[in-house]
Amino acid sequence: MVVEFRRALLDAAPTLARDLPWIAHTDPWAVLVSEFMLQQTQTSRVVAPWTAFLTTFPTPASCAAAPLSSVLRAWAGLGFHRRAKFLHETAIALTRDFGGAVPTTVAELRQLPGVGAYTANAVASFAFARPVAVLDTNVGRVLARALANERLTPKRAQELADELLGTADSRTFNQAMLDLGAQFCTSRPACATCPVARQCRWHRDGGEDPAVLSGGVSKKQSTFAGSDRQVRGQMLAVLRAGPANWSTLVSNAGSDDEVRVRKIVASLVADGLVEQRRATWHLVGDLAR
């Protein structure tokens, strides 16, 4: 089953390929930035910010030399802003500890701020062709359905991904798995047109969808509208334009609940994204300019 599925997947790889600017990009920094941005953000929303970010910060050193506030400005539209802080810290670590280059091994990549197992494997594979399999929510669905037809633990899902990779070229294999999961094996799978349907266990044997709650498959994100995440984004949007006082923050929060807004601003301060000086709030880094 594993061998047949791998062969069918690799045969289908050219037709599965999506037109995304970071695919086949050879600059490890560009690959690393794409992987930070793709954590928790839809692919289509990443293309424009990724291109703009690399124009502003073409190297780790250029990002490391900038204040965090500049990185947060370049992060506009992506949400989950702690990733911007981690990316900035990673750029500093690369400049300080790795001569301004992205390290090539998974072990070294895992030491960088904000780099978990998925990001480390993805950078090692896509930037350096290391023989490691990536496991994200798209890949997790494919593994649970097509290979196992059962719910997997995270450990078992990674083992299965590694087994499926075998000796195949990891760039081609990983990209094909991500493309399959993003375009066919979605939460509502398009099995009727899927190019590997004949090699898929779930398609053949049926049953409950094994991808639900399986290892590597993310839970559905909570609704954005009205959420604290939305208010955090609005607060940061105000502060990207410059310092703001409390009444400006509250009037832009989209919430009349001042206690709630105070808590959300406190969380931005605790996350190291925002700081207060006297009666004014700033993005971290703006005060140093």
Ligand code: SF4
């Ligand atoms: S046949 Fe359906 S369940 Fe199987 S891999 Fe394709 S899309 Fe996923």
